[in-house]
Amino acid sequence: MAGTNTLAAGSIEDIDDMVYVSDDDDHNSQLNPIPPSSSAEPGMTAAIKSIYPGERHYHSRRHIVTNQLPDDLPEPEETEENGRYALVIRYFHCYDGWKDLAISSIVVQSPMLERVLAGVMGDYPGIAPELDRLQFKYPFRPFVHRWQHLVDALYSEKDPETKSHIQLFYDALKTELGPTLETRDDFYNHKTITFESLWMIFTPGDLVVTTQNGRQIAAKLTDAMNHSDEHERVHRLKCEMIHCNGSSIGWVTHWFDIPEFTGMRKINELAVYPLHFQRLGGRIIRELIDNGKAYFRLLGVSHKRYRGDAFIRHKRSYIDSRIIIDCEAYERHLPDLKICLKPLQKDNMSALDNDKSDLSDDEEGITATHTARSSEPMLTEEQLMVCHNSVKGFSLRNKRWAEFFVHNISDIEWEDNAWDNVVLDQDQKDFIFSVTEGHCLNRRDFQTKGLNVLTCGPPGVGKTFMVESLAESLRAPLLNLTPADIDLNAQDADLQSPFTDLLEMCGNWNAIILHEEGHGSLCGNGPFKDGSEMLCELFYILQVV
Secondary structure: OOOEEEEEOOOOOOHHHHHOOOOOOOHHHHOOOOOOOOOOOOOOEEEEEEEOOOOOOOOOOOOOOOOOOOOOOOOOOOOOOHHHEEEEEEEEEOOOOOOOEEEEEEEEOOHHHHHHHHHHHOOOOOOOOOOOOEEEEOOOHHHHHOHHHHHHHHHHOOOHHHHHHHHHHHHHHHHHHHHHHHHHHHHHHHOEEEHHHHHHOOOOOOEEEEEEOOEEEEEEEEEEEEEEOOOOEEEEEEEEEEEEOOOOEEEEEEEEEEEOOOOEEEHHHOOEEEHHHOOOHHHHHHHHHHHHHHHHHOOOEEEEEEEEEEEEOOEEEEEEEEEEEEHHHHHHHOHHHOOOOEEOOOOOOOOOOOOOOOEOOOOOOOOEOOOOOOOOOOOOHHHHHOEOOEEEEEEOOOOEEEEEEHHHEEOOOOOOOOHHHOOOOHHHHHHHHHHHHHHHHHHHHHOOOOOOOOOOOOOOOOHHHHHHHHHHHHOOOEEEEOHHHOOOOOOOOOOOOHHHHHHHHHHHOOOEEEEOOHHHHHHOOOOOOOOHHHHHHHHHHHHHO
């Protein structure tokens, strides 16, 4: 039968003597069996119920099944008397050469201590302080991460009875975790770490930083664990960043890995490490906050300039083009890449209106602007620091959906005199400009349909230049389509494909579509034979959208 004993709370006279327990104190010297009163409320006796391991039988590793009730059954541990103790501590045999017994688990039964630990743990993952029996198991990592919080709670507690329960819990943990805490402090002081001890420096809720595309990004750590497969062993970090899916903003999960290494390594040389180990902390924090502000300004639909690396279906590609930022359209067009968000708050304060874009006719011209927001979310500086570093949209030159890095996005430098350089009869120029401008301005107000314009003439007379200049002067997105972009010989001849979805989105973006080499399709001389009927259907779709 397992051995049992109790540990009573010591006297509380001096706060220094109370908090700092000598590492040389042996747990046996603290044993003071005090049976709880039969009238004591559950968990209110300020004493520890200790449960030790009994004899072990090594001759058999399997349990023998029998129909007979054994005669030598031990008394059950969970008794009404044991339920009156503030703590129940279970021990196990330890063979590390430092001690004979180690704490296997601590069950907190004191309601006063549970309330205190709820504040100490905060939102630490995997902890439920509201339970009647709060249990912590070896190696007690939450308290290695939250140790200073526990010390602060002990110092600040004013109620003597509650303080005695905290002291009891503190003394038991201090004896058990003393060597681990000293090792952790040594790593912190020298800013070095071993692979097996990485868990000591990664505290859930802290911000971690890593490098992506040559720039620092930050994320909020939620969990960490070692992970192994047939190829390698890594320390895997589960983190969260703030992202947008077009209709709301929230937390999205990201995973970062630290490959296994031997010996010691500088903490700030790891692939991912806590932000407070960053040597240029102040400058990095300012850069992260600026990135968050820039990210938030780009929410919605906007027409921008981009130059740099981007990701097309998770593959890195260089893009030098004007782009349309439209996360909602991206996820609607590529549903397999849709992200799942966890709301920032329970009331989902980050909800956005469903309006896709607004058009302004002020001095900035006709251009897609940011999505209207019913209530712009007020993000804290810490939330701005963990905003994503990329937005989703469409490259007008590459005609591909992509994820664009925020720091590579800039405003468009418009050529305001582009239309003046078009060589055309002035009356015709004025007519084309006024009709197109009026259509763009009134499209959303009066729900007008598409406007088709057919230009003809020999090569080199300026047909394409006229359309490009018109889009530049109107500050409208321009999508240049060639016969290769339109599968007129598709088996689904009604063109109900991603291409038609793109045309619909161009209508939402108030874009101008230029279809070059259309004469080849009309005459049947191009790459698509007998394509005139399909091209007529294309013109019908353009008229609708």
